[in-house]
Amino acid sequence: MSTGPSPATAPASPFGRFVADAAADGRLVVQPRMGFGDPARMRHGLERTRFAAATTVGTLTLDSYTRLGDHAAVRRALRAGLPLNGYPLVDLPAGRTRRLLDGLLGPDFPVQVRHGSARPAAIVKAMTRAGLDATEGGPVSYCLPYGRTPLRESVDQWARACELLTRLVPAPRLPHLETFGGCLLGQLCPPALLVAVSVLEALFFTQHGIRSVSLSYAQQTHPGQDEDALLALRRLAARFLPAGTDWHLVLYTYMGVFPRTGPGARRLLEDSARLAVRTGVERLVVKTAAEAHRIPSVAENIGALESAGTAAELAAARLRDGRTPRCVPPADSEVHAEARALVEAVLDLSPDVGLALRTAFAHGLLDVPYCLHPDNAGRARSVVDASGRLRWSSVGAMPLTADGPPGGHEVMTSAGLLTALNSVALRYDR
Amino acid sequence: MVHSQHGLHVLVCGGASDAHTWNLVCLQLLLEEAGHRVTNLGPCVPEELLAQECLTHRPDAVVIGSVNGHGYQDGLRAVRRLRREPSLAAVPVALGGKLGVDGVRDAAAADALRAAGCTAVFDDGDLAAFHTWVGGLAGHSAPTRTTADLGVRAGATADLGARTRATAGAPTGGSRA
Numbered sequence: 001m002s003t004g005p006s007p008a009t010a011p012a013s014p015f016g017r018f019v020a021d022a023a024a025d026g027r028l029v030v031q032p033r034m035g036f037g038d039p040a041r042m043r044h045g046l047e048r049t050r051f052a053a054a055t056t057v058g059t060l061t062l063d064s065y066t067r068l069g070d071h072a073a074v075r076r077a078l079r080a081g082l083p084l085n086g087y088p089l090v091d092l093p094a095g096r097t098r099r100l101l102d103g104l105l106g107p108d109f110p111v112q113v114r115h116g117s118a119r120p121a122a123i124v125k126a127m128t129r130a131g132l133d134a135t136e137g138g139p140v141s142y143c144l145p146y147g148r149t150p151l152r153e154s155v156d157q158w159a160r161a162c163e164l165l166t167r168l169v170p171a172p173r174l175p176h177l178e179t180f181g182g183c184l185l186g187q188l189c190p191p192a193l194l195v196a197v198s199v200l201e202a203l204f205f206t207q208h209g210i211r212s213v214s215l216s217y218a219q220q221t222h223p224g225q226d227e228d229a230l231l232a233l234r235r236l237a238a239r240f241l242p243a244g245t246d247w248h249l250v251l252y253t254y255m256g257v258f259p260r261t262g263p264g265a266r267r268l269l270e271d272s273a274r275l276a277v278r279t280g281v282e283r284l285v286v287k288t289a290a291e292a293h294r295i296p297s298v299a300e301n302i303g304a305l306e307s308a309g310t311a312a313e314l315a316a317a318r319l320r321d322g323r324t325p326r327c328v329p330p331a332d333s334e335v336h337a338e339a340r341a342l343v344e345a346v347l348d349l350s351p352d353v354g355l356a357l358r359t360a361f362a363h364g365l366l367d368v369p370y371c372l373h374p375d376n377a378g379r380a381r382s383v384v385d386a387s388g389r390l391r392w393s394s395v396g397a398m399p400l401t402a403d404g405p406p407g408g409h410e411v412m413t414s415a416g417l418l419t420a421l422n423s424v425a426l427r428y429d430r
Numbered sequence: 431m432v433h434s435q436h437g438l439h440v441l442v443c444g445g446a447s448d449a450h451t452w453n454l455v456c457l458q459l460l461l462e463e464a465g466h467r468v469t470n471l472g473p474c475v476p477e478e479l480l481a482q483e484c485l486t487h488r489p490d491a492v493v494i495g496s497v498n499g500h501g502y503q504d505g506l507r508a509v510r511r512l513r514r515e516p517s518l519a520a521v522p523v524a525l526g527g528k529l530g531v532d533g534v535r536d537a538a539a540a541d542a543l544r545a546a547g548c549t550a551v552f553d554d555g556d557l558a559a560f561h562t563w564v565g566g567l568a569g570h571s572a573p574t575r576t577t578a579d580l581g582v583r584a585g586a587t588a589d590l591g592a593r594t595r596a597t598a599g600a601p602t603g604g605s606r607a
């Protein structure tokens with residue numbers, strides 16, 4: 001499996017080291033998106049994750065009030081025993097979270113905090129107080145899809161968060177930071193833009209002192225296009241990340257409207273595991289069979305981890321004995337050419353990646369389709385073509401060419417949009 | 431697409447903690463296709479901002495979407511705040527989506543929402559029922575649209591309302607307080 005710079009040359013965070021060791025051993029790391037309001041249930045979830053029959057890392061997914069810094073609402077919910085959609089890390093005493101992690105967190109079981117906050121300082125402080133050093137996000141990807149915070153403020157807040165992480169994680173440990181840029185709104189975004197934002201956010205992190213990063217990409221609508229995207233992501237990361245950075249790729253199982261049936265959900269999950277193995281991706285964040293319906297239980301999370309782990313193991317064995325070919329980077333794919341054009345156009349704007357990102361959005365050089373955020377130009381539009389690939393029906397001011405089939409704007413009726421959003425779910429539920 | 435002469439001005443937004451926007455985009459398109467005018471405030475609208483925007487825009491109806499699991503809580507905060515403004519005492523307010531975290535409709539929470547002044551609760555996310563409700567507000571009978579017309583194919587709605595916690599007799603969409 002090809003990886004980022006070898007662990008021997010780049011200093012690794014505990015999280016990065018764990019993933020690099022698994023990759024060197026030919027094992028895909030699988031990770032849940034698990035988060036509960038109740039600390040006892042959260043602890044149970046982490047225990048089960050650690051001892052699941054797969055190579056796992058743990059997750060604390062935080063609730064939406066914490067993400068937005070609405071601590072009054074968190075405390076009200078905790079007092080009244082109202083259900084939260086994640087773990088309220090900031091409003092519980094640090095000792096409570098340390099007890100939750102006691103005997104679980106360690107070099108052989110790293111735990112990552114997943115949130116979705118454009119103002120992450122309080123979260124970074126709380127996680128480092130509890131002994132945690134791995135998290136995810138980014139100035140663009142935790143801003144545009146996640147609320148109303150102006151992009152300018154998110155960029156400043158994320159620069160500060162990176163600096164806090166480097167300061168508050170005690171040596172010799174290093175913090176690890178994953179981009180969420182490969183997901184954005186979860187669906188209907190052509191891969192090149194996802195790849196470009198992921199690369200740019202990783203660059204932003206390294207510019208603010210983070211030396212161990214991962215770059216995300218979320219499975220989209222077509223396996224061939226996804227292969228191209230993941231190979232492009234690796235090529236661009238190798239080209240643009242500074243020497244001495246520890247990095248790996250992380251794939252997210254489909255982040256849009258999920259199949260509603262158990263078998264459909266499981267097939268989509270297993271396809272994502274095989275995609276990860278074929279393309280040499282080191283880590284997979286899974287989705288469960290409950291995705292379309294509600295917050296998954298611990299058991300549903302473990303089921304997803306184990307199905308993905310098994311599918312990955314079988315796929316890896318087939319690769320090793322040559323029954324399936326490994327993906328080799330094509331000379332140049334469309335996704336690579338487009339993503340590279342976007343990254344270069346943005347980097348041309350300023351040597352300061354944060355400023356470059358802000359300017360790029362202000363000029364519409366980056367433009368996320370169907371995103372309502374006021375700092376997004378909102379002129380780009382996408383369609384799913386007859387082959388199932390995502391295409392641009394309109395590129396706005398991005399340095400790309402629209403390649404959508406004619407009549408692509410039909411998607412902008414409620415029925416058309418719902419059909420496009422449900423296309424993957426329908427295919428797998430059939 | 432049927433344009434009504436009685437088009438309403440509808441204010442659409444997400445719950446205070448809810449970042450999801452695809453549902454808001456769909457609601458906007460649906461309303462516009464029915465001949466209404468939409469102001470879409472986007473996601474994560476705190477109740478204070480919602481009240482200010484309502485006082486500024488004076489909409490004919492307010493539609494709050496929430497799918498992140500905090501809908502019962504965020505919806506209650508929003509409705510209570512709106513009903514504190516004397517001039518907003520009568521504006522119809524609808525809340526819909528996936529309102530809880532466990533995929534189960536909570537009849538008691540829906541009742542509490544209605545008691546606080548929420549005009550209609552679509553906690554099964556039923557767009558066809560919503561369409562009829564808006565048509566009723568506009569003072570004409572809306573052309574009936576089935577879930578199939580709305581692009582939601584079989585299965586897409588199969589999960590909705592499949593499991594209901596003690597909702598015997600508790601109407602969801604379209605019930606007026």
Ligand code: B12
Binds near residue numbers: 555
């Ligand atoms: C895409 C997605 C995201 C994207 C959203 C990007 C964006 N800006 O929109 C991202 C990745 C950012 C995201 C983030 C989160 N998500 Co999310 N997300 C989804 C996903 C996969 C699809 C949602 C979607 O786009 N649907 C398409 C739209 C058109 O349909 P819809 O939203 O389901 O709404 C339909 C009906 O509910 C109804 N409806 C909706 N609103 C209204 C309003 C009215 C008045 C009416 C009548 C009807 C109605 O009509 C719609 C069309 O049928 C769903 C799971 C799924 N369905 O597969 C989870 C899901 C909604 N997310 C969920 C959660 C919890 C989160 C997070 C809190 C993270 C977490 N803890 O896991 C964060 C949100 C943070 C925050 N502050 O809120 C949960 C909610 C759990 C619950 N309610 O029980 C779900 C169900 C996943 C899960 N099983 O855990 N998410």
